[in-house]
Amino acid sequence: MKVKEIMSKQVKSLSPDMSAREAFDVLSEMEISGLPVIDKEGKLVGMFTEKDVLSHILPSYIQKVGKFIYEQNPKSTKKKIEGLSDITVSKLMRKEVVVVDEDTTLCEVARTMLTQQARRVPVVDKQGHVIGIVARCDILKAMAKE
Amino acid sequence: MLKKFIILVAISLGLGFLSRHVGLNFNQSTAISIFSVSVLGTLFFWDFRLGFVFLGTSVLLMTRTTNIENVIKFASLDVILFLVGMMVLVGLLKEAGFFAWIVQLILRIRNMTAVKFVVIISVISALLSTMTSEVVSIIFMVAAVFEICDYFEVDAVPYLIISILATNIGSAATVLGNPIGILIATKAGLTFEDFIIKAFPLAAVCLFASIFLLVIWYRKTNAELDKHIKELGANEMLIKLISIPPDKELKISLAIFGATLFCISLHHRLELLWNLEPNTILLMMPLLSSGAVMIWKWRRAREYVEKDVEWWTLLFFMLLFAQAGTLKYTGATDVLAQKLAGLAGNSVSVLIGIILWISTIGSSILDNVVLVAAFIPVIQSFQNMNFDLQPLWWALLFGGCLGGNITLVGSTANIVALGILEKEKNIRMTFFRWFGVGLSVGILTTVIVWIALVFLPFYH
Numbered sequence: 001m002k003v004k005e006i007m008s009k010q011v012k013s014l015s016p017d018m019s020a021r022e023a024f025d026v027l028s029e030m031e032i033s034g035l036p037v038i039d040k041e042g043k044l045v046g047m048f049t050e051k052d053v054l055s056h057i058l059p060s061y062i063q064k065v066g067k068f069i070y071e072q073n074p075k076s077t078k079k080k081i082e083g084l085s086d087i088t089v090s091k092l093m094r095k096e097v098v099v100v101d102e103d104t105t106l107c108e109v110a111r112t113m114l115t116q117q118a119r120r121v122p123v124v125d126k127q128g129h130v131i132g133i134v135a136r137c138d139i140l141k142a143m144a145k146e
Numbered sequence: 147m148l149k150k151f152i153i154l155v156a157i158s159l160g161l162g163f164l165s166r167h168v169g170l171n172f173n174q175s176t177a178i179s180i181f182s183v184s185v186l187g188t189l190f191f192w193d194f195r196l197g198f199v200f201l202g203t204s205v206l207l208m209t210r211t212t213n214i215e216n217v218i219k220f221a222s223l224d225v226i227l228f229l230v231g232m233m234v235l236v237g238l239l240k241e242a243g244f245f246a247w248i249v250q251l252i253l254r255i256r257n258m259t260a261v262k263f264v265v266i267i268s269v270i271s272a273l274l275s276t277m278t279s280e281v282v283s284i285i286f287m288v289a290a291v292f293e294i295c296d297y298f299e300v301d302a303v304p305y306l307i308i309s310i311l312a313t314n315i316g317s318a319a320t321v322l323g324n325p326i327g328i329l330i331a332t333k334a335g336l337t338f339e340d341f342i343i344k345a346f347p348l349a350a351v352c353l354f355a356s357i358f359l360l361v362i363w364y365r366k367t368n369a370e371l372d373k374h375i376k377e378l379g380a381n382e383m384l385i386k387l388i389s390i391p392p393d394k395e396l397k398i399s400l401a402i403f404g405a406t407l408f409c410i411s412l413h414h415r416l417e418l419l420w421n422l423e424p425n426t427i428l429l430m431m432p433l434l435s436s437g438a439v440m441i442w443k444w445r446r447a448r449e450y451v452e453k454d455v456e457w458w459t460l461l462f463f464m465l466l467f468a469q470a471g472t473l474k475y476t477g478a479t480d481v482l483a484q485k486l487a488g489l490a491g492n493s494v495s496v497l498i499g500i501i502l503w504i505s506t507i508g509s510s511i512l513d514n515v516v517l518v519a520a521f522i523p524v525i526q527s528f529q530n531m532n533f534d535l536q537p538l539w540w541a542l543l544f545g546g547c548l549g550g551n552i553t554l555v556g557s558t559a560n561i562v563a564l565g566i567l568e569k570e571k572n573i574r575m576t577f578f579r580w581f582g583v584g585l586s587v588g589i590l591t592t593v594i595v596w597i598a599l600v601f602l603p604f605y606h
Binding site: 059060061062064065075076079 | 240245246249285286288289292293296297566569570
């Protein structure tokens with residue numbers, strides 16, 4: 001089975017120029033962890049996820065310090081959450097995105113998701129335009145049916 | 147990028163031809179030329195440095211300038227294994243929350259004043275760096291400085307600079323503070339005790355002189371902090387936000403680390419007691435402790451080795467040491483040593499000054515490990531000329547550490563801390579904002595060391 005048979009063709013996306021706050025609200029409303037970022041020409045330019053927001057608002061040294069030392073949110077985190085409205089999606093998004101084309105097999109997409117730790121993978125045409133998106137649950141459902 | 151590459155090739159070839167011109171043989175000139183590619187590679191193409199030393203070492207082997215036996219001999223596996231062991235231990239300490247615990251201890255300072263803050267972050271930065279290395283130490287100090295400055299709503303940059311300067315000074319105090327410490331200790335036959343008796347007090351004098359200078363230098367910032375402390379009512383609220391009681395795992399980790407430091411500090415005595423070769427315990431202790439850690443935490447052992455050990459840097463060191471060893475093997479450093487001795491008029495005092503200032507200025511631009519690796523065989527060559535080597539080793543150690551304070555790219559600690567500053571506060575440090583205070587502290591501390599090494603018989 002090919003990915004074009006199961007992908008969602010209605011792709012909800014974000015604009016690189018919208019604010020990170022707006023984008024985060026969209027994710028919250030849709031109860032989804034991430035969305036592709038598409039420019040005015042319809043080309044994929046990045047992926048914006050909750051993880052990107054989280055790594056922005058937490059101090060960058062926190063992984064190296066080992067443990068979090070606060071019982072409450074520190075001032076810097078509060079400030080960064082407030083500052084999300086002033087930052088564009090393009091500043092926080094991940095620019096290196098794992099993509100597949102519509103003729104990729106389900107097994108290959110599943111392998112890509114597993115090795116690249118991607119929850120959802122955009123499907124693009126040869127010009128880099130997004131023509132669909134496939135999530136881990138879509139793959140599992142299709143595999144179970146087969 | 148192409149321009150830098152052309153400059154690199156031109157300088158390296160130029161040095162090679164120049165060496166031939168002044169009478170060095172083909173192998174000596176090739177060794178100098180290839181080593182200069184590695185040195186310039188770290189300067190111009192930091193991210194490509196490992197590629198440069200791989201290529202350079204291959205050329206040295208292909209041209210028969212060195213051989214496989216010498217590459218292995220000079221790669222200083224003892225130093226590399228010591229660093230691997232320490233990195234695994236630091237990984238354990240990090241996971242157990244040791245550094246978070248240290249940070250919260252700093253944040254819990256009661257009755258805070260600006261000067262008290264400067265003194266405490268300087269002393270703790272220096273002490274932490276003497277125990278865990280400058281790069282590890284600075285990350286936790288940055289965390290503490292940012293939290294305090296965020297809480298009191300003052301500019302964090304001056305306090306970050308103070309912490310970095312103190313970290314670099316502290317890194318000269320023990321064998322553990324900087325990779326060049328263990329490198330010099332193994333090559334010079336110096337013990338941890340030698341460092342504690344001779345390097346530690348000198349580093350302490352440099353630190354307190356620098357604190358004095360920095361309190362004056364940043365008096366306006368300190369006045370601002372004092373004002374905010376009065377407005378916000380000391381740091382009682384901050385204290386309430388944080389509390390990390392040491393748990394069982396942290397206590398065990400602290401015990402392992404403490405025992406390691408204890409045995410390292412007594413390594414010379416233990417080696418004499420058990421009739422072991424010099425530095426056996428010093429090099430063995432991190433391996434013993436990290437081995438115990440890997441058995442205790444066997445599920446995480448692979449992660450400690452794969453993630454906490456900086457293999458990229460260690461491989462670079464190994465091949466760089468091998469290339470520096472080739473300078474010695476070909477006799478190129480003997481020629482250089484003779485020229486330097488001639489320049490110094492065969493006076494140790496002048497030679498101390500030359501080595502101290504060259505290593506200080508050199509390490510303000512270059513990675514200090516590169517510089518020290520190049521200098522070690524030169525100093526070893528002075529032994530044949532009946533020079534007293536002790537003060538020369540200390541000059542090299544202090545020059546390599548203190549020079550890092552002069553420019554913002556002078557040491558790895560500077561680069562790491564300023565990288566976090568840019569990411570966290572969106573502040574890009576300018577060359578001159580750093581240079582004024584860095585140069586002042588750099589000159590002050592180097593002059594102190596210069597005077598001590600030349601005039602105190604204790605160092606001879």
